[in-house]
Amino acid sequence: xxxxxxxxxxxxxxxxxxxxxxxxxxxxxxxxxxxxxxxxxxxxxxxxxxxxxxxxxxxxxxxxxxxxxxxxxxxxxxxxxxxxxxxxxxxxxxxxxxxxxxxxxxxxxxxxxxxxxxxxxxxxxxxxxxxxxxxxxxxxxxxxxxxxxxxxxxxxxxxxxxxxxxxxxxxxxxxxxxxxxxxxxxxxxxxxxxxxxxxxxxxxxxxxxxxxxxxxxxxxxxxxxxxxxxxxxxxxxxxxxxxxxxxxxxxxxxxxxxxxxxxxxxxxxxxxxxxxxxxxxxxxxxxxxxx
Amino acid sequence: xxxxxxxxxxxxxxxxxxxxxxxxxxxxxxxxxxxxxxxxxxxxxxxxxxxxxxxxxxxxxxxxxxxxxxxxxxxxxxxxxxxxxxxxxxxxxxxxxxxxxxxxxxxxxxxxxxxxxxxxxxxxxxxxxxxxxxxxxxxxxxxxxxxxxxxxxxxxxxxxxxxxxxxxxxxxxxxxxxxxxxxxxxxxxxxxxxxxxxxxxxxxxxxxxxxxxxxxxxxxxxxxxxxxxxxxxxxxxxxxxxxxxxxxxxxxxxxxxxxxxxxxxxxxxxxxxxxxxxxxxxxxxxxxxxxxxxxx
Amino acid sequence: xxxxxxxxxxxxxxxxxxxxxxxxxxxxxxxxxxxxxxxxxxxxxxxxxxxxxxxxxxxxxxxxxxxxxxxxxxxxxxxxxxxxxxxxxxxxxxxxxxxxxxxxxxxxxxxxxxxxxxxxxxxxxxxxxxxxxxxxxxxxxxxxxxxxxxxxxxxxxxxxxxxxxxxxxxxxxxxxxxxxxxxxxxxxxxxxxxxxxxxxxxxxxxxxxxxxxx
Numbered sequence: 089x090x091x092x093x094x095x096x097x098x099x100x101x102x103x104x105x106x107x108x109x110x111x112x113x114x115x116x117x118x119x120x121x122x123x124x125x126x127x128x129x130x131x132x133x134x135x136x137x138x139x140x141x142x143x144x145x146x147x148x149x150x151x152x153x154x155x156x157x158x159x160x161x162x163x164x165x166x167x168x169x170x171x172x173x174x175x176x177x178x179x180x181x182x183x184x185x186x187x188x189x190x191x192x193x194x195x196x197x198x199x200x201x202x203x204x205x206x207x208x209x210x211x212x213x214x215x216x217x218x219x220x221x222x223x224x225x226x227x228x229x230x231x232x233x234x235x236x237x238x239x240x241x242x243x244x245x246x247x248x249x250x251x252x253x254x255x256x257x258x259x260x261x262x263x264x265x266x267x268x269x270x271x272x273x274x275x276x277x278x279x280x281x282x283x284x285x286x287x288x289x290x291x292x293x294x295x296x297x298x299x300x301x302x303x304x305x306x307x308x309x310x311x312x313x314x315x316x317x318x319x320x321x322x323x324x325x326x327x328x329x330x331x332x333x334x335x336x337x338x339x340x341x342x343x344x345x346x347x348x349x350x351x352x353x354x355x356x357x358x359x360x361x362x363x364x365x366x367x368x369x370x371x372x373x374x375x376x377x378x379x
Numbered sequence: 380x381x382x383x384x385x386x387x388x389x390x391x392x393x394x395x396x397x398x399x400x401x402x403x404x405x406x407x408x409x410x411x412x413x414x415x416x417x418x419x420x421x422x423x424x425x426x427x428x429x430x431x432x433x434x435x436x437x438x439x440x441x442x443x444x445x446x447x448x449x450x451x452x453x454x455x456x457x458x459x460x461x462x463x464x465x466x467x468x469x470x471x472x473x474x475x476x477x478x479x480x481x482x483x484x485x486x487x488x489x490x491x492x493x494x495x496x497x498x499x500x501x502x503x504x505x506x507x508x509x510x511x512x513x514x515x516x517x518x519x520x521x522x523x524x525x526x527x528x529x530x531x532x533x534x535x536x537x538x539x540x541x542x543x544x545x546x547x548x549x550x551x552x553x554x555x556x557x558x559x560x561x562x563x564x565x566x567x568x569x570x571x572x573x574x575x576x577x578x579x580x581x582x583x584x585x586x587x588x589x590x591x592x593x594x595x596x597x598x599x600x601x602x603x604x605x606x607x608x609x610x611x612x613x614x615x616x617x618x619x620x621x622x623x624x625x626x627x628x629x630x631x632x633x634x635x636x637x638x639x640x641x642x643x644x645x646x647x648x649x650x651x652x653x654x655x656x657x658x659x660x661x662x663x664x665x666x667x668x669x670x671x672x673x674x675x
Numbered sequence: 676x677x678x679x680x681x682x683x684x685x686x687x688x689x690x691x692x693x694x695x696x697x698x699x700x701x702x703x704x705x706x707x708x709x710x711x712x713x714x715x716x717x718x719x720x721x722x723x724x725x726x727x728x729x730x731x732x733x734x735x736x737x738x739x740x741x742x743x744x745x746x747x748x749x750x751x752x753x754x755x756x757x758x759x760x761x762x763x764x765x766x767x768x769x770x771x772x773x774x775x776x777x778x779x780x781x782x783x784x785x786x787x788x789x790x791x792x793x794x795x796x797x798x799x800x801x802x803x804x805x806x807x808x809x810x811x812x813x814x815x816x817x818x819x820x821x822x823x824x825x826x827x828x829x830x831x832x833x834x835x836x837x838x839x840x841x842x843x844x845x846x847x848x849x850x851x852x853x854x855x856x857x858x859x860x861x862x863x864x865x866x867x868x869x870x871x872x873x874x875x876x877x878x879x880x881x882x883x884x885x886x887x888x889x
Contacts, residue, residue: 174561229568363755
């Protein structure tokens, strides 16, 4: 994190950002709008990491955030479920609306937000508890005590995560004893157990081998009908395989003043972004040229 | 198999010359250092066992403390054992929960605030304070007003234990990776829930063994008890009133006399104390192992 | 700042160079063939036969390079559109050159004097038109110009009209039967060349993608 208390941080002027605004997103065939980000800027202390991002996420779609390192895609993802609140000094300008309700309004409880908007992380992080207790954790903290109901929830979630058959005979084994791909599916099951509305995924497959990756991509396609998914990925083939819409973020730099910030460059249907990108920067990135 | 000529193949053998020699020298030095450390420990153990084993039997462990001139084989150390147990138990009941809560505050809630820095600073300072100072402190603020008692002794021991428990619990909590906390937050848990349901269970093995080590240390302290519990020769189970005694106190007292009986009882008490510490170590290991079941 | 994937860039430029070469061959030889037909000079047939050999080796070479790059480089966006478009116009180019060769061969069998002046005129006009259409198609490919497809479609209509006129003239009996039969084939060859030019221009629409915002 930027040590903003010690030195004066100059941010990239907003006018420059405005000049680099993205092509309009294609809202064709879009369902209900789940998230509406309106000129969202994210700060770590006084450093503006992301500037004036506006986009809409639609229901029952998989939306991918792609872009080079440092472009703020993970930061933007984490603003969708207020996980950035956990970083001291982090704050958000602009607004994010979730189904019409502001996520950053005055009376909004971050806890309530996170119950409806779950997150899966890059490195699988199962709790040092049994597999059963891992999945039952969410429902338990929401007050569910009935053993029968919990059993049902655990089985349903593990089935949704395509992990049930592999672990049904060893639910009392430690969650830490699973392989990478299984552990990640366990984390997904744990997230699904609280029946969220949205599942955010921060590079969920980057620590996994290709077979485990395929399993999780299949899972994403299966659960798409019940949930809305937003995924940050470095793997462009993954974005093309699973996502309906893709948002390309990049770093906007001013070499003379040595300022930089993350911006949304282009956002549209995945086929259009990868077959015929409108912005030169998008084309440079997806074709790997990225000057 | 390989047709590569002899001189073309890479030389993968152990490094010759100075590197090999220096490696051997370093290894020898380390072994020597280890031996040097083990020798005095071994001596202590062997000496205590040799001198104290003869005094140990059931009546020894339960009889009252006789006069110091009594010959070996007469009387026992019962009150001292009782005293150690109640005083250390009370001290632990005071220091362990307080220490754990303090460490939780420091690690999870305090952050970089002034209170956390203050608590952390004072805790570190306390670890360096000589134990006799703790005894004198309790003497001046408690014993002078309320008299000698096991309670006062417990306070003094608790002052000693507190910074140790705080420090070890704090280190254990810090070892819990942030990714676990994030995973819990992401499911909609409050900070308190995260701490109690994920962080503590993950660190509990280390926390418990740290606490047990603090207890074992406290059980062997003499100086803080000098001015707080005085001494008795009969069992005093009432920890809140009346002077008491403890194994370290007894050892200290008996070691200062020339009588064979007292000395033999002293050695017996020393062996008992070592045995208690040993048992606590084993229990600590067992607990850690049990809680490690979920760590892998 | 350095651009990455320079090896891919070089491969793509190499393919483009060869494709341009093929376009050039078709255009040049088309002019030669028409000339040969009208002037009766059949020496050009040997030249064209040699060219055919070059094309025969160039075609699989280009195809193999394209296949390899699609497989190994996972191209997207303009890279992918380029490679797929190359695969799609290769047959058009190859067949077009075959047609050109066929036209040239007819010079052997027909003496230019056999043609009626009217037929001659139409053939000249057809030759000019097709050469121009191929020049336009080639230019469209090089410039990635997606508007050429509509223009060429219009000119193809003109070609169809010329074709119809020539057939009518051939049927009018002003030439001997063998000549008329040969010329019917030639007419068909020219008409097909026009179609191939239009096809190429259509492929350029996909290749060009959407216009960048200016």
